[in-house]
Amino acid sequence: xxxxxxxxxxxxxxxxxxxxxxxxxxxxxxxxxxxxxxxxxxxxxxxxxxxxxxxxxxxxxxxxxxxxxxxxxxxxxxxxxxxxxxxxxxxxxxxxxxxxxxxxxxxxxxxxxxxxxxxxxxxxxxxxxxxxxxxxxxxxxxxxxxxxxxxxxxxxxxxxxxxxxxxxxxxxxxxxxxxxxxxxxxxxxxxxxxxxxxxxxxxxxxxxxxxxxxxxxxxxxxxxxxxxxxxxxxxxxxxxxxxxxxxxxxxxxxxxxxxxxxxxxxxxxxxxxxxxxxxxxxxxxxxxxxxxxxxxxxxxxxxxxxxxxxxxxxxxxxxx
Amino acid sequence: xxxxxxxxxxxxxxxxxxxxxxxxxxxxxxxxxxxxxxxxxxxxxxxxxxxxxxxxxxxxxxxxxxxxxxxxxxxxxxxxxxxxxxxxxxxxxxxxxxxxxxxxxxxxxxxxxxxxxxxxxxxxxxxxxxxxxxxxxxxxxxxxxxxxxxxxxxxxxxxxxxxxxxxxxxxxxxxxxxxxxxxxxxxxxxxxxxxxxxxxxxxxxx
Numbered sequence: 001x002x003x004x005x006x007x008x009x010x011x012x013x014x015x016x017x018x019x020x021x022x023x024x025x026x027x028x029x030x031x032x033x034x035x036x037x038x039x040x041x042x043x044x045x046x047x048x049x050x051x052x053x054x055x056x057x058x059x060x061x062x063x064x065x066x067x068x069x070x071x072x073x074x075x076x077x078x079x080x081x082x083x084x085x086x087x088x089x090x091x092x093x094x095x096x097x098x099x100x101x102x103x104x105x106x107x108x109x110x111x112x113x114x115x116x117x118x119x120x121x122x123x124x125x126x127x128x129x130x131x132x133x134x135x136x137x138x139x140x141x142x143x144x145x146x147x148x149x150x151x152x153x154x155x156x157x158x159x160x161x162x163x164x165x166x167x168x169x170x171x172x173x174x175x176x177x178x179x180x181x182x183x184x185x186x187x188x189x190x191x192x193x194x195x196x197x198x199x200x201x202x203x204x205x206x207x208x209x210x211x212x213x214x215x216x217x218x219x220x221x222x223x224x225x226x227x228x229x230x231x232x233x234x235x236x237x238x239x240x241x242x243x244x245x246x247x248x249x250x251x252x253x254x255x256x257x258x259x260x261x262x263x264x265x266x267x268x269x270x271x272x273x274x275x276x277x278x279x280x281x282x283x284x285x286x287x288x289x290x291x292x293x294x295x296x297x298x299x300x301x302x303x304x305x306x307x308x309x310x311x312x313x314x315x316x317x318x319x320x
Numbered sequence: 321x322x323x324x325x326x327x328x329x330x331x332x333x334x335x336x337x338x339x340x341x342x343x344x345x346x347x348x349x350x351x352x353x354x355x356x357x358x359x360x361x362x363x364x365x366x367x368x369x370x371x372x373x374x375x376x377x378x379x380x381x382x383x384x385x386x387x388x389x390x391x392x393x394x395x396x397x398x399x400x401x402x403x404x405x406x407x408x409x410x411x412x413x414x415x416x417x418x419x420x421x422x423x424x425x426x427x428x429x430x431x432x433x434x435x436x437x438x439x440x441x442x443x444x445x446x447x448x449x450x451x452x453x454x455x456x457x458x459x460x461x462x463x464x465x466x467x468x469x470x471x472x473x474x475x476x477x478x479x480x481x482x483x484x485x486x487x488x489x490x491x492x493x494x495x496x497x498x499x500x501x502x503x504x505x506x507x508x509x510x511x512x513x514x515x516x517x518x519x520x521x522x523x524x525x526x
Contacts, residue, residue: 016450077360078360081360082358082359082360082361086494090492090494090496092360092361093359143492144493145361145364188496189496190493191494261493261494262489262493280437280438280489280490281433281434281437282429282432282436283435284429285429287361287363287364289360289361290360292363292421292422292424294422294424298405
C-alpha cells in the first residue's frame, strides 16, 4: 500500500514521512501485541535498535526500468537489518544499530586519476547527473545467502563518462568513507581502512553496474551504504563498495580490502560462480533470505547472458 | 586434606533445577522462533546459537572437576554428568538443525562437506567422540566398563580443541567471538595438565 507512487499529489496533501512512520509503527506494535500477548514487541524493539528509528525519505522522479525479476522481493525490514558493513561492526545486525551516526550531507565524491576532467561531485550533482531508475537485482553474498532488492540509481558509466577516462584507465578503484568518529568498526583492524574495492574498466562501464542512491524507492539507508554506493549484481556482495568518497581511474589492478586481508579466499574478480568453492565452504547453493530450502546458485548470479563475454577465454578458477 | 567438606550429596532438587536452568536457552530459542524474533536469517541464528550453547555446556562440564579440587566440595561431582548430557542435547539440536533445516537431508552434500570442509570435519569428529561418552554415561555402563570407563571418558579432553577449531574455521576474519571460549578452554585444560604433571612428579619422588 505505502509503496504506491503518488507523484501527482500536491506536496501539502502528503503525510509527512515521520508522522506516517510513527502511525505505521503504532499499528505494527498493536498487531504484535495482539499476536504475542504483548510480551515480545517492546523487548524486540529494545533488542533490535538502541537508536531512534531512522527517517525514511522518498526519492522523486524514479522511473521503472526493464530490470525486473519474477523472484519475490526481499522485505525492506530484512534488506535493512542484515548487512555486512564492517565500518559499523562485524555482526550483521551492527550496521542497522550503528550507522545512524553517519552524516551523509554534505557529501562529496572525488573522481580522478586517468581521465581528462577530474572533478568532485556533490551528492546533489550525482542525484541530478542522470535520470534515476529502479532496478530489481539479485544480491548474492559470499557467505552463502542472497536477497532480491529494488535498487535506485543509474549506470556508473554515466558518471565515469563525465570525467572522460583516458586510454590508461584500465581499472577503477572505489574508496569508502573512513571516519573514526562516526564508524565504530574502524577501531578493529580486521581490514585495512579505508575499504577499497575495484573493477576492471569494462566491468565498471557495463550497463548492469549501477551507481546506487536508493532502494525501495527511498533514499539509501545508511546501513546499506548511503548516500552513494555501487551495485555489481554478478559479483559477490563485498565487491559493491558502499558510502563511496573517491573513485579513481587507474592503470594497474587496484589492491582491494578483502583481497589484501585474505588473498587465498577473496580474489579480485569474485564473480558469483557455483563451480568455484570458497576455500572453506561450497558456493553451489545459497539461502535466499526468507526461504526455507536452499536454492542453486546461478553462474554470474544469473547475469551470464549480459556479462559472460567479459571473461571469455579466462580461467575462472584461476581468476576467482 | 579434607576431601569432603560437606558430608552427603547434593539435595535432590539440584539436578532438576540444573536441567531446568540449562534448558532456558533452548526454550528461549523456541519462543523467539514463534515470536518472529530470529532476524533475517533464522536458520543461521538458531544454528549458531545452539552451537555456542553446546560449547558453553562443554566448558561448564569441564569446570566441575577443577572446582571440586579447588574447594574440596566433592558433592558437586555428579553435576559433571548432568552438564555433560546437557552439552550432548545442545550438540544434537545443533547437528539436527544442520541435517534437517539447513541441508534438508541432502546426504551427498553433507558427506562432501564432512570430507572437504575442515570446519565441518572438526565439528563432526567432535560429535562422534561425544557419542560414546553420552551412551556410557549411565551408572550401569559405568559399572560394566570398570576401569575402562575412566579411560574412555578421557576422550572429553579432545573435544575443546576440536570444537574451537570448528568455531574458528567457520567464522570470517575479524570475528572475535571465539576468543573468550578459547581462553576458558585453555585454562581448564591447562589446569589438568598442571595437576597431572604435579601428581607425576610426586609419584616419581616416592
